[in-house]
Amino acid sequence: MIHLILADCEIELVPREIAEHPLIARRARRRGKGAEGLLLDSNFDHRAMRRLPEGNRRGRPDIAHVCLLNALDSIPSRDGEMRTYLHTRDDIVMRIAPETRIPRSQNRFYGLMESIISRERGTDLIGFERMDLRTLVEGLKPDTVIAFSPHGETVDLGSVMKEGREIAAIVGGFPRGEFRSPVSELADSLVSIYGTSLDAWTVVGEIICRYRTRGE
Numbered sequence: 001m002i003h004l005i006l007a008d009c010e011i012e013l014v015p016r017e018i019a020e021h022p023l024i025a026r027r028a029r030r031r032g033k034g035a036e037g038l039l040l041d042s043n044f045d046h047r048a049m050r051r052l053p054e055g056n057r058r059g060r061p062d063i064a065h066v067c068l069l070n071a072l073d074s075i076p077s078r079d080g081e082m083r084t085y086l087h088t089r090d091d092i093v094m095r096i097a098p099e100t101r102i103p104r105s106q107n108r109f110y111g112l113m114e115s116i117i118s119r120e121r122g123t124d125l126i127g128f129e130r131m132d133l134r135t136l137v138e139g140l141k142p143d144t145v146i147a148f149s150p151h152g153e154t155v156d157l158g159s160v161m162k163e164g165r166e167i168a169a170i171v172g173g174f175p176r177g178e179f180r181s182p183v184s185e186l187a188d189s190l191v192s193i194y195g196t197s198l199d200a201w202t203v204v205g206e207i208i209c210r211y212r213t214r215g216e
Contacts, residue, residue, distance in 0.1 A: 002167045002211050003140050005085045009173030010060040014038045021048035037118050039110045057177050064173045068102045070181040073158035074208045082206045095127035118183045132182040147187035150197040157193050157210040173201050
């Protein structure tokens with residue numbers, strides 16, 4: 001079994017301190033809802049986000065969307081051999097059932113995230129919990145925890161994915177910078193699978209492929 005954890009995902013509702021910015025207020029009017037019920041989106045909100053700490057990395061729900069589409073439609077997930085979790089910068093954890101079919105439309109996915117976070121309540125297939133990354137990982141009790149970072153040790157991924165082991169694989173759901181959570185303390189191995197940074201969805205794809213061929 002492999003537990004795929006998308007950690008420190010940049011998914012959050014519009015913070016109160018920029019909710020009245022003209023760009024965001026205009027978008028809220030178009031959507032017919034309050035500004036603080038919108039998902040922060042750097043595509044539209046980048047000028048307003050200059051006021052936010054770490055504003056250059058926030059508002060990227062698209063990263064998690066692509067990763068989830070990749071993961072949940074994979075063969076290990078379809079065969080019940082993979083569990084997928086989304087952890088956000090605000091320490092929200094969504095446990096996503098393998099049979100979940102995430103909306104392929106980005107707008108529909110964003111609407112789903114807005115609904116879950118605003119209500120603080122999940123769906124039949126997507127759970128909602130207030131939980132930090134450490135609590136999530138320790139609760140899973142994996143045999144080994146592998147975190148992926150361009151600063152990690154370059155390894156052959158297949159060699160660390162042994163058959164019969166319960167693996168937690170942590171991938172950053174953010175566009176740049178380092179993990180905000182104490183991943184180096186949680187991981188048994190901090191690994192790199194290429195010489196330079198890769199997009200999160202590429203790393204997810206590599207994890208899935210190497211997991212399927214482990215032991216060969």
